Amino acid sequence: MNESQRTVLVVGATGSVGRYVVASxxxxxxxxxxxxxxxxxxxxxxxxxxxxxxxxxRAETLCRAVAGIDAIVFTQGTYGNPAAAEAVDYGGVRNVLTALQGHKARIALMTAIGTTNRKGSHDWKRRAERLVRASGLPYTIVRPAWFDYNEPDQNRLVMLQGDKPLSGDPSDGAIARRQIAEVLVRSLASAAALRKTFELHSERGAEQKDFDPIFASLQADAAGALDGARDKPNMPLDDEPAYVVADLDQVMAH
Ligand SMILES: NC(=O)c1ccc[n+]([C@@H]2O[C@H](COP(=O)([O-])OP(=O)(O)OC[C@H]3O[C@@H](n4cnc5c(N)ncnc54)[C@H](OP(=O)(O)O)[C@@H]3O)[C@@H](O)[C@H]2O)c1
Structure with a gap:
């Protein structure tokens, strides 16, 4: 490693997207x-x-992982079990942010399309997003559509906001795992991607060479806001569990 090389921690590195993040x-x-x-x-x-x-x-196992880190990409995840989603999708973000103990790092967080749909299964991902926004760290939040359901010629990146209603199947949109990883990693060095939350889809066509104009076309999340720029205000903080509010207070305090 040379002196100027930045170090990125990949959380979920063994996962289906995390492995591409390592390569990217x-x-x-x-x-x-x-x-x-x-x-x-x-x-x-x-x-x-x-x-x-x-x-x-287990927060106490994460100190070495974050020591001296410049950036963190979160791609960990669970499927379908709310307790696991709370412990890993949400708790993992809380524990890593806590382990940082005020050390500054650039964050890229992967969640999912439909994160703001209260009838879906992603409330814990949304709470993880809120922790990242509340941390005051520079961040980008990427909500991918269905992994690898894209056609071979469907490589043009599309970044949307507002988390449109979904039908819950791959007709909602698709994106290659490799491209999710590429967007997460490139966001880390992009001023245009700062404080942006967006859904990541693809359409027919070639992948753009430069992602900055796509990042730049998006609205930044309002300073101090818990939700993404165009998200529905359908998760009032007053209705949130007290320990979730306490976690937000704790990450804000660092
Ligand atoms: N499939 C889709 O179309 C789609 C679309 C959008 C969003 N998503 C979301 O993407 C997420 C999953 O991504 P994926 O398919 O890449 O998952 P995956 O292949 O199952 O990878 C999950 C990663 O999380 C790690 N992990 C889980 N529990 C952990 C813990 N306690 N400590 C440390 N690491 C832990 C796993 O590590 P180990 O190897 O140790 O288990 C693995 O690296 C899900 O939450 C899903 O909702 C999926």
Whole structure:
């Protein structure tokens, strides 16, 4: 690693998107640190990737992962189990932000389309988004459509806001995992991506070479706001569990 090289921590590095984030981080000149639960998973990664063992549900295991870090990409996730979503999708973000103890890092957080749909299953992802916004750290929040349901010639990136109502199947939109990773990693070095929250889709056509004009076309989240720029105000803080409000207060205090 050279002196000027920035280090990115990949959370969820062994996952289906996280592995692409590791590859993209290397391509873009980052020193990559991969958070894994099981040290044996290190074999997944190219040599040169620093592997750190930690469990997102146990805050005390995360100090080494965040030490001296310049940027963090969150791609961890769970499927369908609300308790796991609370512990990992949400609790993992809370625990990593807490472990930072005021150290400044650029954040890229992956959640999902439909995060603001209260009838869906993503309330914990939305709360994780809120923690990131409340942290005061520079961030970008990417809400991908269905992973890898894109057609082979469907590579043109589309970034939307407002989290439009969904039918709950791949007709809602699709995006390649590789492209999700690329957007997350490129956002880390982009002033135009700062404080942007958007849904990530694709349409027929070639991938844009420069992502900055797409980032720049988006509305930034209002300073101090808990929700994304065009999100529905359908999760009032007064109705939130007291411990969730306490977590927000705690990340704001750092
Ligand atoms: N599939 C879709 O079309 C779609 C679309 C939009 C959004 N999403 C969202 O994407 C998320 C999943 O992404 P994915 O498919 O890439 O998931 P995945 O392949 O299952 O990867 C999940 C990652 O999270 C890590 N993880 C889980 N619990 C952990 C813990 N306690 N400590 C540390 N790491 C932990 C896993 O590590 P281990 O290897 O140790 O288990 C793994 O690296 C889901 O939350 C889903 O809602 C999916």
């Amino acid at each position: 981080g290397i391509d873009h000149g980052f020193a990559v640190r991969a958070l894994v639960r099981d040290a044996h998973r290190a074999e997944l990664f190219p040599s040169g990737v620093e592997v750190v063992v930690g469990d997102l549900t």
